[in-house]
Amino acid sequence: MSFFRPLSRLSLALNYYYGGEEVFGYHVVNLFIHILASWFLYLFIFNTLNLPHFKNEYGSHSFVIALLSTLFWAIHPIQIQAVTYIVQRMTSMAGLFYIMAMYFFVRSRTVSGRPARIILLSLCATCGLLSLGSKENAILLPVGLFLFHHLAVEEPGPSAWKRNLKLFSLLYLLPLIAGLAYLQIADNAIGRVFDIYESRTFTLAERLLTEPRVVLLYITLLFYPMPHRLSFDHDLIISSSLFSPKSTAFAILLISIMIVAACLQARKRPLLSFSVLFFFLNHALESTILPMEVVFEHRNYIPSMFFFFPLVLGxxxxxxxxxxxxxxxxxxxxxxVLVLVAFANSTYIRNSVWQDERSLWEDVLAKYPDSFRAHINLGRHFALHSQDERATHEFLRALASRHTHRRSEESVALYNLGYLAHRKGDRQAAFDLYSKALEIDPCCPRANNNLAVLLLETGSAKHSEALRLLNKALECNNGEEIENALGNRRDLLLEIGEAD
Structure with a gap:
């Protein structure tokens, strides 16, 4: 799936413009974004506790509660993937502008004077758009603001609920439905998204059954984030039914109980209800119907912002x-203090795993020995460092494991084995492996490109077939391979006298 994330992509482009591929600058910006997000989270919680409904009860403790709630979130090792993993700036930037929007919203509820309120609401809307320009998760921001307004700003009750729901439907639901309908009619956008399931090894139903277990895993990681439990790639078994594995039904039941309990406690414990519902709400986009990877720790960056708030409050x-x-x-x-120190120590230990590619993927394999992705990426690391025997071993382990959620990933392993054979000079083995890769995924750009090169190297004069393969590589439009395919296509056209 490809996404339009102009703001976060622009920030990465600026990093590249000023620092090239030197990662230090990227990490500095990512860390600054996280610190800024933490600051606005603190401000939001502090101002929430000083709202008229809560000031008498919590106002005198608002500083300590806001500080501790923020610290537990900010130094938690589960946030490493959103901060240390450079490309997940998309997640942290969305989180920064998301919490900024919420802060400006809560401030608009406490200031006096119409001009000040209009300015703050305008800032809230602007930050919402900036969050959406960073990552699509921000589409849920209006729902989060609705929950907060209904539970924390107004006294919960039937009349307030009806009034707020009407306003919410008019300003958010109707435009959202209209926008989705337009995209579907104009470009079959929704249909094309769900077509991606054809490239997955799981169905929509299986993903919906699996995700409650994933969300429950996230909750346990937030409570018990020891380094041995955290991983870049959690190689979970896909749920095929309610009782396969048996934990599927338990996870669905437990999450349902938590959501129902939060709704029932809305009037008596509004901040607890808000925190619980906010967590599940902000997992709704990436942990339900979309044909994405099943589990990633960085998806907790926004949902976990208020995870520790009710605990600290109590x-x-x-x-x-x-x-x-x-x-x-x-x-x-x-x-x-001991818990905060433990979190900080776990974050420090976990961060060291990210020092290089090899340590990252070896850590995954220590926890999930059959991880297809880890074997593939570790094999690539060895191949880049001319350790062909170790690379071959990893690619063969990947093929043997078959623990993959993408049908095309098997072709990636075959391509890499073909590349190693090609580099070693075993052209027949390379030809067979490239061909097998393309049988599985005809749109594997590197296999198309390298098979074309191999045909030309053998002197078999199969110019038309080589040209077809290069055109296919370009058609697949893979950014990593398009330059090579263009160059090879140009050379071939010059050789056969058809270049412009």
Whole structure:
């Protein structure tokens, strides 16, 4: 799936313009975005606790609650993938502008004077658009604001619910439905998205059955984020039915209970309800029907923003009834410090895994020995460093594992084996492997390009077949291979006298 993310792509382009492929500059910008997002998360929570509905109860503790809630989120090792993984700037930038929009919204509820409110709401809308320009997750921002407004700003009740729902439908749901209908009628956009399932090894139904287990995994990782549990690639078994594996039905039941309980507690514990519903809401786009990869830790960046908020709220509120200097207060303070230190240590250890490609994929294989993606990428690493025997071993392990969620990935393994054979001079083996790769995925650009080169090298004078393969490589429009295919096509046309 390809996405239009102009703002985040522009920031990466600017990084490249000023620093080329030197990764330090990219990491500095990513870290700055995360720090800024943390600052606005703190401001949002602080201002929320000082809203009229909550000020008497939480106002005196708002600084500590906001600070701790933010720290638990900011230093949590699950955020590493959104911050250290350079391309996931798309996620962190979307998160930054998302929480900025929420901050300007809550400030608009507390300021006096129409001009100030209009300015703040305009800033909220602007940040919403910037978030959407960073990543599509921001399409859920209006729903998040609706939840917050209904649960935290207004007193929850039937009349307020009806009024807010009408306004929400008019300003968000109707335009969204109209926009989706237009895209479908004009370009069959929705149909083309679901056509991607044909290239997957799982169906829509299987993905919907699997994702509750994935979300439950995310929750356990947030509570218990030890390095041995975190991975770039979680090679989960796909659920084929409610009881295969048995944890599928349990995950669906448990998540349903949490959502229903949050709704039932809306009037009594609005901040708890908001935090729980916000988490599940912001997983709704990437953890339901879209034919994407099944699990990625960076998908928790926005959903987990308020994950620790109700926990900290309850702890601080509960311990405040005990006198200063009491054992309970001292024990609670020590426990919080130890948890924060444990999170920071886990983040430090986990970050070291990202020091290079080899350490990253070897870490995945230590946890998921049959990970197709890890074997393929580790094999590529060895191939780039001229360790052909080790590379071949990894590619063969990938083919043997068959733990892949893309049908085309098997062709990638075959292509890489063909490339190694080609480099070694075994042209017949290379020809067979390239051909097998193209049988599985006729649109594998590198296999098309390299098979064309191989045909020309053998002197078999199959110019028309080579030209067809190069045209196919260009048709597939893979950015990594298009330059090579164009160059080879030009040389071939010059050789046969058909160049312009």
């Amino acid at each position: 702890i601080i509120k509960g311990t405040s009834t005990f006198p200063k200097g009491s054992f309970i207060r001292a024990f609670t303070t020590l426990s919080i």
